[in-house]
Amino acid sequence: MISLQSIAGGKRAVLLLLVFLAVALLLLPESRQESLMVIGRPMAAVIAVPLRVMEAANQKIDTTVNRYLALQQWREENRALRQHIAHLQEENARLRETAVAATRLHDLLELQEQLPYPTVAAQVIGRDPTNWYRSLVINKGRKNGLAADMGVVTPAGAVGRIVKAYDRFAIVLLLNDLNNAVTGLVQRTRDEGIVEGTEKGLAQIKYLPLLSTVKVGDQVVTSGLAGGFPRGLPIGTITKIERREAELFLSAEIAPDADFTKIEEVLVITAPRESAQLPANPFSFQPAAPVKPAGEPR
């Protein structure tokens, strides 16, 4: 049996020996130290394996940490960008709306400048509270010089006439309402009739002469004989002609030039008889080239 003391003594001796070897190695000349590499190289090769693994793991950790940090930053950036995009989208929508409104108002202003009659521009603020009439509520009234029976136009053409005028608002009965009637004129043939609304939300011109040469595609304009409209305001285009047996007159269906469901601003003609002549087509519609009914019976 080896006593504990002898083990301790053996250990001490080994330690001393190792210290001595280390000092001896340090004191050896550099050329001799090279011989140690015989053991060192394989050992380094062995150590290199876990070293590479650890280095790879370290790289991974580094990448992950960096990615995480970057993600945090990106998340913030993403949120900020999303907010920015939402803000820009909102602004874009607002600007688009403003641009559309500007175009509309520009057209209206252009029409107002070109019309030789005094007009009042008004905004549509509501529609008929019942389903029985096709009317609009506009934000101008008697205080702005409006009165019943005044004609209402848009850059697309005539849209209706005022039926009720209050101090600060007025009710406009649209041309496609069954109860509305204005005098109309087929532009090409100069045949006069009465323009009324239909059940389908269109308009029709009634009481045209039976021998009229009116045809599909003809433009119908206001005749200026009665009501608040001057002569020559576009109403619509004839889409269908009804010739019934045993009737003394013709009637024709008209597709109105103005889209009555999308009217937002209008001009009210306050005095339709101040000037006799309209300038050359101030409206946005382009009528078909007039064809002379040469030699056709009337």
Next chain:
Amino acid sequence: MKVLGYAALILLLVPLQVVLVDRISLFDIRPDLALVAVCLIGLYRGEMDALLAGIAMGFAQDLFSGGGQWSNLCLKPILGLIAGLASRNLVNLTWLFAFGLILCLSVLSGTVMYLLKAYTGPGASFFLAARGIILPQACYDALVGLALFKLLQRGRASRTPQSALSYE
């Protein structure tokens, strides 16, 4: 307080109908909020309140309408009166009754409106009017009325304290 409530209702309802109801129109058909309100007043408050509210609402509605006649001024109080009388002998006011009553009164109102229009001006065919306006509007009115009825009932139930004899 009740008068103020009615005044506020009349002042708000018709502008709401004119300006905003267009946004909830389905196939170009808008609910007649005044009709629904008058029917509900008749059901909950009785015929006299409904009659007076109907006069005020019908008058306000006619002011903003393109029609020349005072048709709503005549019709709305009558509808309120009928709704009030119909609810007089009711033991339980159910949603089915409210739905059916508003539907029937809306059909009645639409038919009378059609007849008034046909009598005073160029009339459309009744079949077209029934298919295009009267029936769709009646259904829409009844649905809106039902929704408001449910809301009112919920509001009343939350305000009414539970009694010991309550079965619910």
